[in-house]
Amino acid sequence: MTEIQEEEIDLREYINVLIKRKGVIILIFL
DSSP: OHHHHHHHHHHHHHHHHHHHHHHHHHHHHO
């Protein structure tokens, strides 16, 4: 169970990083 939870956390962090990068790119284009 702990391993699955850790994987979920890693996925969430990875998605958050992608969203932040997209946000920065959008701000640059704006």
